[in-house]
Structure formats: C-alpha cells, structure tokens
Amino acid sequence: MSNNESMNRVRAGLARRYATERRFRMYGVLAILMSLFFLVLLFTTIIGNGYTAFLQTHIKLDITFDQALLDPSGKGDLAEISRTGDFNGVVKAALREAFPEVTKRGDRKSLYNLASGGAGFELRDMLMADPSLMGKTVSVWLTADDEIDMFMKGHIDRDVPEDDRRVKDLTIEWVDRLLAEDRLEKQFNTTFFTAGDSRDAEQSGIWGAAVGSFYTLIVTLLLSFPIGVAAAIYLEEFAPTNRFTDFIEVNINNLAAVPSIVFGLLGLAVFISFFGMPRSAPLVGGLVLTLMTLPTIIIASRAALKSVPPSIREAALGIGASKMQMVFHHVLPLAMPGMLTGAIIGMAQALGESAPLLMIGMVAFIVDIPGGVFDPSTVLPVQIYLWADSPERAFVERTSAAIMVLLAFLVVMNALAVMLRKRFEKRW
Amino acid sequence: MKTKSLILAAAVTATFSVNAAARDYVSIVGSSTVYPFATVVAEQFGKTSEYKTPKIESTGSGGGLKLFCAGVGVQHPDITNSSRRIKKSEFDQCQANGVKDVVEVKVGYDGIAVANAKSAPRFELSRKDIFLALAKQVPGDKEGELIDNPYTTWKQVNASLPDIKIEVLGPPPTSGTRDAFAELAMEGGCKKIEWIAAMKKTDKKAYKAVCHTVREDGAYIEAGENDNLIVQKLVANPNALGVFGFSFLEENGDKVQGSLIDGKEPAFESIADGSYPVSRPLFFYVKKAHVDSVPGIRGYVAEFTSEKAWGDEGYLSDRGLIPMPKEERAKFAKDAADMSPLSM
Numbered sequence: 177m178s179n180n181e182s183m184n185r186v187r188a189g190l191a192r193r194y195a196t197e198r199r200f201r202m203y204g205v206l207a208i209l210m211s212l213f214f215l216v217l218l219f220t221t222i223i224g225n226g227y228t229a230f231l232q233t234h235i236k237l238d239i240t241f242d243q244a245l246l247d248p249s250g251k252g253d254l255a256e257i258s259r260t261g262d263f264n265g266v267v268k269a270a271l272r273e274a275f276p277e278v279t280k281r282g283d284r285k286s287l288y289n290l291a292s293g294g295a296g297f298e299l300r301d302m303l304m305a306d307p308s309l310m311g312k313t314v315s316v317w318l319t320a321d322d323e324i325d326m327f328m329k330g331h332i333d334r335d336v337p338e339d340d341r342r343v344k345d346l347t348i349e350w351v352d353r354l355l356a357e358d359r360l361e362k363q364f365n366t367t368f369f370t371a372g373d374s375r376d377a378e379q380s381g382i383w384g385a386a387v388g389s390f391y392t393l394i395v396t397l398l399l400s401f402p403i404g405v406a407a408a409i410y411l412e413e414f415a416p417t418n419r420f421t422d423f424i425e426v427n428i429n430n431l432a433a434v435p436s437i438v439f440g441l442l443g444l445a446v447f448i449s450f451f452g453m454p455r456s457a458p459l460v461g462g463l464v465l466t467l468m469t470l471p472t473i474i475i476a477s478r479a480a481l482k483s484v485p486p487s488i489r490e491a492a493l494g495i496g497a498s499k500m501q502m503v504f505h506h507v508l509p510l511a512m513p514g515m516l517t518g519a520i521i522g523m524a525q526a527l528g529e530s531a532p533l534l535m536i537g538m539v540a541f542i543v544d545i546p547g548g549v550f551d552p553s554t555v556l557p558v559q560i561y562l563w564a565d566s567p568e569r570a571f572v573e574r575t576s577a578a579i580m581v582l583l584a585f586l587v588v589m590n591a592l593a594v595m596l597r598k599r600f601e602k603r604w
Numbered sequence: 605m606k607t608k609s610l611i612l613a614a615a616v617t618a619t620f621s622v623n624a625a626a627r628d629y630v631s632i633v634g635s636s637t638v639y640p641f642a643t644v645v646a647e648q649f650g651k652t653s654e655y656k657t658p659k660i661e662s663t664g665s666g667g668g669l670k671l672f673c674a675g676v677g678v679q680h681p682d683i684t685n686s687s688r689r690i691k692k693s694e695f696d697q698c699q700a701n702g703v704k705d706v707v708e709v710k711v712g713y714d715g716i717a718v719a720n721a722k723s724a725p726r727f728e729l730s731r732k733d734i735f736l737a738l739a740k741q742v743p744g745d746k747e748g749e750l751i752d753n754p755y756t757t758w759k760q761v762n763a764s765l766p767d768i769k770i771e772v773l774g775p776p777p778t779s780g781t782r783d784a785f786a787e788l789a790m791e792g793g794c795k796k797i798e799w800i801a802a803m804k805k806t807d808k809k810a811y812k813a814v815c816h817t818v819r820e821d822g823a824y825i826e827a828g829e830n831d832n833l834i835v836q837k838l839v840a841n842p843n844a845l846g847v848f849g850f851s852f853l854e855e856n857g858d859k860v861q862g863s864l865i866d867g868k869e870p871a872f873e874s875i876a877d878g879s880y881p882v883s884r885p886l887f888f889y890v891k892k893a894h895v896d897s898v899p900g901i902r903g904y905v906a907e908f909t910s911e912k913a914w915g916d917e918g919y920l921s922d923r924g925l926i927p928m929p930k931e932e933r934a935k936f937a938k939d940a941a942d943m944s945p946l947s948m
Contacts (some may be wrong), residue, residue, distance in 0.1 A: 178890070201866040239925070242715075259652075259653075292918075294651075299649060332858070333858070336858045339857075340722070340857050340858045341857070341858055342855070342857065342858070374646045374647060375640065375643045375647055376647075385930075419931055441741065448679070452679055453680065454627070455661075455679065456631075456659055456661070503794075504779055537633075537661050538664065539661060540659050540660055540661040540662075541639070541642075541643040541646065541659070541660040541661075542657070542663075543646070543650050543657035544629075544650065544656055544657050552629065554633075562662075563833065564830060564832065565636075565830050565831070566640070567640060567831070567832070567849075567851045567852045567855045567923075567924070569855060569856060572832070
C-alpha cells in the first residue's frame with residue numbers, strides 16, 4: 177500500500193469520523209440538558225408551591241386582657257391563669273367588638289373562625305411574658321385561620337359557587353373589610369421555624385422535626401465516624417490479607433447496597449424488641465442510621481487511606497517510627513479530609529432517610545420539641561411525609577416549604593464536603 | 605481514646621437505665637383514618653393540661669392492634685386507634701400476652717366517598733354497579749357461573765351510566781379504607797345477587813373471595829395511601845373516579861364531588877343518620893393496666909369523649925368526624941370514664 181493510498185483512505189473516512197464525534201458530543205449535551213430540565217422542573221414546582229408558606233396571614237385585633245375571663249378568682253397566680261384562663265374567650269370578645277353587627281349564632285361561629293384556634297395560646301404566652309398587661313387593651317397581630325390564609329394567598333377562588341367553597345361569602349365580606357382597614361396582612365412566618373407539628377396548619381412548624389433530625393444525626397455521627405474510621409484503618413493498615421479479611425470486605429461492600437428499610441427491621445428486632453429501648457427515640461433512630469452509613473464511611477475512609485502514597489509510610493518507618501506512630505502521625509492526618517468528606521456524604525444520606533425510621537416508630541405525630549435523645553421525636557423527611565398526607569389544604573404549601581428547608585440543609589452539607597476537600601486535599 | 609470509650613460506656617449505661625424508667629407521655633398507635641382526629645385531641649390535651657402531648661403513630665388498624673396486644677409495660681403502647689372493631693383473634697392474642705382488660709371506645713363514624721372531578725357530570729351509582737365494575741369475577745349469563753370481569757365502560761355495567769372507561773383510583777390492600785370499601789360497597793352490591801348471597805351460608809370463604817376481590821386488569825388503580833394525590837389525579841383526569849375518606853371530600857369540595865350511592869349523597873347528615881351506605885364506625889382501645897402507671901391516659905380519654913370534642917358542634921366534627929347519636933355518646937363516655945373492660 178503506497179503512502180498516497182493510505183492518506184486517501186484516511187481522508188475518505190474523515191467526514192464520518194468527525195460526524196460520529198459530533199453525534200457523541202450531542203448525546204452528552206442532550207443528557208445534561210435533560211437532567212437540568214428535570215432539576216429545574218423539580219425546583220420550580222417545589223418553590224412555586226412552597227414559597228408562600230414563608231408568609232402567614234395575621235389579623236390585628238384590639239385585645240382586652242379581661243380579668244373576669246382570665247382570672248375569675250382574682251388571685252393573680254400566673255400558673256393558674258395559664259392553665260385555666262379562657263384566652264380563646266378573650267379572642268372571641270375582641271372579634272365580637274370588631275364586628276358588633278354579627279349577632280346570629282351560626283354567623284358568630286364563622287366569625288370566631290377568622291382567628292386561628294391557637295390564637296388564645298399566643299395571648300397566653302404574651303401575658304406570661306408581661307403580666308402587667310392584665311386588664312389593659314392592646315392592638316395585637318394574631319395568626320389568622322388557615323382557610324383565611326389560603327384565601328389571601330389565592331388558593332381558594334372567590335368565583336367558585338359559594339356551596340363548593342370552604343370560605344363563605346360572609347367571611348369574604350369580613351376579610352375585605354379587614355383588608356380595607358389594614359387589619360389583615362401577610363407577615364413573615366416565624367411560627368414555621370419555631371414550632372413543632374400541629375394539626376392546625378397555621379400553628380405547625382418544622383423546628384420539632386429539625387431538632388429531632390439534629391439529635392438523630394449527632395448519635396449517628398458519634399457512633400459511625402469513630403467506628404467506621406477505626407474499621408478502615410485496621411483493614412487497610414494492619415489486617416493481614418487472607419480469606420477472612422476478603423470475606424469481611426465483600427460483606428461491607430454488600431451492606432452498602434442493602435435497602436435501608438432492612439436496617440429499620442433490624443433496628444426494630446434488635447434495639448427495641450431485644451434491648452427494650454424506647455420507640456420513636458432519636459437514640460434508636462441514630463443507631464439504625466449508624467448501621468446504614470457505616471459501610472459508606474468505611475469505604476470512603478479506606479479509599480482515602482489508599483490514596484496516601486507509600487513513600488510517606490516508608491519514610492516514617494525508615495526513620496524508626498512504629499507502625500502505630502506511622503499511621504497516627506503521618507497517614508491519618510493526610511487521609512482525614514477524604515474521610516470527613518465520606519462522613520459528611522454519609523450524614524447527608526442519613527438526613528434524607530425516612531424508610532428505616534418507619535419501622536422504629538419515628539413516623540409519629542409529635543407536638544413537643546424533643547429535649548434529648550430519649551424523647552419521642554420525628555425527623556425532617558418524616559415530617560414532609562406526614563404533611564403530604566394531611567387533608568387540610570394549607571399543608572400542601574407547608575410540605576413544599578419543608579422540602580425546601582431539607583434541600584437547603586443537604587446543599588449546605590454537600591458544599592461543606594466539597595469545601596473540605598478543596599481546602600485540605602493534597603495532590604501528589 | 606479514653607474519652608471515646610467513656611462516651612460509649614455512658615451511652616450503653618444510659619440505654620439500659622431507660623429500660624426501667626417510666627414513660628411520662630401517652631403512646632398511641634393505630635389506624636390512619638382515626639389519626640387526623642386523634643392528633644387534634646392530643647394537641648388540645650397537651651396544650652390545656654399539665655401533661656405532655658401524647659405521641660401518635662399511624663400504623664394502620666391491624667398493625668396498631670398487633671403492637672397494642674404485644675404486652676403490658678412501658679415499651680408497649682397505651683392506646684390503639686382502629687377503623688374497625690377488634691377481631692376475636694386479636695382479642696385472644698391480647699389475653700395470651702397478659703393484656704387482660706381492654707376498654708373499647710367508639711368515637712364516631714367515617715364515610716367513604718366515591719368521587720370525580722367537578723368538571724365532569726356527577727355519577728349516580730348503586731352498590732351493585734360498584735361491585736360489577738370493580739370485582740375480579742362477576743356472574744355470567746347462567747346462574748352460578750362466574751366469569752372474569754368483561755366490563756370496560758360504565759355503560760356496559762348499567763345502561764343509565766355514561767359511556768366512559770371504568771377507571772377508579774383507590775387505596776392499596778394495606779389500607780383500612782380499602783377493607784371498609786370492599787366490605788361495605790362491594791360486598792353490599794354483591795349481596796344483591798341472590799345466588800351469591802345464598803353462598804354466604806354454604807361456603808363463606810368463597811363468598812368473601814367473590815365479593816372482596818378487586819380486579820387487577822388496570823380498571824382499579826392503586827394510588828397509594830396518599831388521598832391528596834388521588835384528589836389531584838381526579839382533577840387532571842375528569843373520566844376517573846376516586847375512593848377516599850369523607851374528610852378529604854369535605855376539604856376539597858371545590859375540586860371534586862361525591863357520587864350518589866344508592867341515591868344518597870355523601871354528606872354530614874346522611875352519614876350521621878346512617879342512610880349513606882358506605883360508612884363505618886371508628887374506635888380506640890385503652891389498655892386498662894396502664895391507666896394508673898402512665899400519666900395522662902385518663903385525661904386524654906376524657907378530652908376525646910367530651911362534648912366539646914366529639915359532640916355535634918365539637919371540634920372533631922369540623923375535621924370531618926361524623927358524631928354518634930347523643931345516647932350512644934353518653935353510653936361510651938360513661939364506659940370510658942368507668943374504664944369498663946370489653947368482653948368477647
């Protein structure tokens with residue numbers, strides 16, 4: 177074959193080869209565009225549904241802290257007032273005063289529904305913080321009912337026939353009047369970030385679930401990081417290579433692929449039934465998630481140890497360090513950023529997990545903010561699941577808002593992992 | 605290393621010490637249908653008493669009774685909610701595990717709605733239509749013959765129904781709503797066919813299999829336990845019907861409408877007076893052995909059985925619970941206050 181001939185053959189195939197390459201690049205770009213499209217779709221639906229939950233409709237009422245209703249005995253004992261005082265009666269009196277023309281019993285009932293069922297408790301907290309309010313009249317912004325809130329946010333359409341609408345014509349008339357008097361407005365929803373769960377959408381918040389997630393993750397981190405790193409160091413640096421360690425290695429890799437619900441069943445059988453630990457406690461949740469994240473951390477830690485070049489080890493041993501000194505003084509510090517990255521990714525995985533917690537009773541209605549690892553509590557993904565299943569319409573936007581909060585936490589954790597790697601990683 | 609082992613040792617001792625410690629909150633499990641009502645009561649109770657708010661898990665009726673009957677002691681729940689009555693077998697299980705005295709409290713009724721989107725005309729169904737449209741096997745031309753369900757449109761089932769494809773979104777078999785739907789709507793229609801009704805006496809198992817088995821050829825779509833999702837799907841598909849609890853119908857009255865069943869509309873009044881055929885009673889069961897050891901059980905039960913909660917004008921009726929008649933309420937409130945145990 178002459179030189180010329182082979183050049184001709186190359187040239188003849190050249191166009192086809194370029195086309196193949198262009199096609200391949202196009203596939204890649206398409207794949208990326210498609211994932212971006214779904215990501216954008218996900219974010220727009222979640223943010224579109226949920227951003228309104230960060231604002232909550234409030235209603236301004238002239239509240240009289242009437243001693244006859246709150247402290248009929250007149251003793252001024254705060255503990256007793258807090259328990260027996262008719263704070264809802266105070267809210268009702270204020271509403272009657274604002275709309276004196278409403279006298280029919282049925283209409284009065286819908287009038288009382290303008291304010292949240294929990295408005296009385298807001299007043300109670302106010303009075304407990306400042307007992308000198310007793311007997312005084314003050315203008316107070318109270319949380320409005322969730323249906324008024326839905327109406328204000330346009331989720332209830334006033335053009336629908338009255339019978340099919342949760343908010344009736346009379347109520348709309350009141351709402352319009354309150355709006356005209358600047359007594360109704362949307363304010364930043366602090367309740368959402370400070371309260372526990374509630375069946376009144378306007379009184380519910382994610383703080384309880386966030387604290388539950390925090391305790392669960394603390395238990396997970398305290399257990400899985402030391403155990404995972406210790407296992408990785410032993411397997412990588414000290415363990416002999418034989419059938420037994422191979423067997424362990426295969427099993428660890430297998431465990432990483434086990435569906436998480438299986439760990440929940442294991443937790444139920446071992447921690448709750450056998451050890452008798454309390455149901456719904458972050459301690460048990462943390463233990464179960466530890467089992468789930470351990471393989472991830474062990475595998476990441478071993479990879480980090482492997483990436484430390486042997487020359488470091490040899491140099492340390494060469495100047496007389498013991499094997500243990502070599503590991504703890506030289507190899508471990510260099511491998512630490514990789515291990516931390518693995519741990520953070522494992523934690524992010526654990527934060528988003530709800531299936532194994534179902535088995536150990538953490539899918540529950542819990543109002544009180546948990547105060548420790550033994551208190552009953554729930555976690556963020558479970559809270560999302562529970563709200564998504566609630567009949568009240570106002571929970572739809574809260575579900576999306578809770579998803580946004582969870583996503584924010586995940587983004588922060590993953591960013592932290594990337595930052596640690598960028599900052600401390602050494603390239604050889 | 606020393607501190608680490610100290611932490612571990614502390615964690616282990618703490619773990620075993622809680623074992624002996626008492627529980628200071630009420631632990632409740634059970635039906636997902638009773639869950640939205642029980643949670644409201646629990647929250648009210650927690651806010652207005654000096655006790656902690658009870659913890660409520662939604663495990664389903666069967667799962668709840670299983671946990672409830674597992675034994676006496678702080679690691680077992682105090683109360684279980686149920687959307688059906690306790691079965692004899694479950695009661696025996698309770699007895700066998702030392703849960704001797706169980707107090708039964710009926711709390712009210714719940715209706716199951718068969719609904720479609722507001723944009724489509726309202727359906728008027730009979731229970732027989734429901735059975736014929738959704739059963740796996742239906743009676744053939746000859747008496748005593750069962751054939752695989754051949755119907756694909758509602759018109760084929762009943763000439764007065766519209767000519768659209770049978771498409772029903774409903775809960776999966778794990779749900780109590782599905783059990784109640786099979787028992788009340790499907791079996792109710794199934795009984796209307798005489799020779800099948802006669803089978804009940806001769807071969808109860810076969811009778812149940814015929815009446816309760818839902819077809820699996822795609823006409824009945826299992827839409828998961830999330831009723832909100834079913835409502836959304838109905839709005840998107842005006843030809844489909846959905847099966848879900850009455851409280852979801854009431855909450856979404858602007859989007860979906862309940863079909864008439866045997867001429868009755870699913871409404872507060874018709875469920876309360878018992879004329880709407882697809883409704884069922886709801887219960888909760890209290891473990892008497894726990895009443896004096898776990899604080900707050902008495903208070904929670906008293907809150908649930910108070911007129912301001914389950915009465916005609918009570919806050920539970922605002923959430924879609926259908927109250928019992930006054931005399932029945934008085935009877936169950938008294939039983940609950942006395943903690944009179946159930947015998948079976």
